[in-house]
Amino acid sequence: MIFAYNKEYVSDTLMVITENDKGLDQTVTRVDQVAQIKNEEGTIVGWNFFAISDVMTIDGRGQVALSDAQLDQLNELIAAAGFSERLTSDHAPKIVVGYVQSCEEHPDSDHLSVTQIDVGDEETLQIVCGAANIRKGLKVVVAKPGAMMPDGLLIWPGTLRGIDSYGMVCSAKELQLPNAPMKKGILELPQDAVVGSAFPTGKA
Structure with a gap:
């Protein structure tokens, strides 16, 4: 699982990459500030969390590391948006x-x-x-x-x-x-x- 963030050059969006998209077409389902991304095989390949600085402070840019507490916050956002999946920690x-x-x-x-x-x-x-x-x-x-x-x-x-x-x-x-x-x-x-x-x- 890859966490990527670059507010200065991209946007205030935390991108979470969970699987290789294999270059396949993707569909995006967005609810509020959370977007779930699937490839055409139905595999979840990532999540986007928009306006993430309203929720947490992320240090660094590019690939970043999140604490377990921050991961819990992301899972709370996912649940509040009505998605059943959850992210698991990998340090x-x-x-x-x-x-x-x-x-x-x-x-x-x-x-x-x-x-x-x-x-x-x-x-x-x-x-x-x-x-x-x-x-x-x-x-x-x-x-x-x-x-x-x-x-x-x-x-x-x-x-x-x-x-x-x-x-x-x-x-x-x-x-x-x-x-x-x-x-x-x-x-x-x-x-x-x-x-x-x-x-x-x-x-x-």
Whole structure:
């Protein structure tokens, strides 16, 4: 679940993204200041909460974190608008330190690699990566499914050349880190970086 807010450049609207919309057509049902968004398969893919600053103060912009108390407030708004669904909390970080356990050549590509990456909490993700410097034994930054990158890109599971991929290995530029090198390649972290720990991006 992704919470996105940018009052200065977008509007005083909290956007909650709950599922990948898969590029399908969407329908919006709005009641008062709450809008429910479904794709054509009938899956709820998000919610919009308009004039949200009348209800709560949200710190930051872009992808933001909400407290359990704020989530309760959103669920109260949903219930008051007559919707039966509720949002559930998920405080796990989505951009984290990972350890490349294995790295094999993609069977149908001369530049892609298929990696198995430990992202902590006994979770290993298969990620297809195109960086030339990806290799076994690296500590890297992983954007897990459900992450929002600093430029607004949403990360969802996908398939690259027939191989399932569950996330993205990030470069310093993609993370918008200060003084990020312009050369291509993923960010290589020191070996004392803690696997599974949240990695800060350069967003404001």
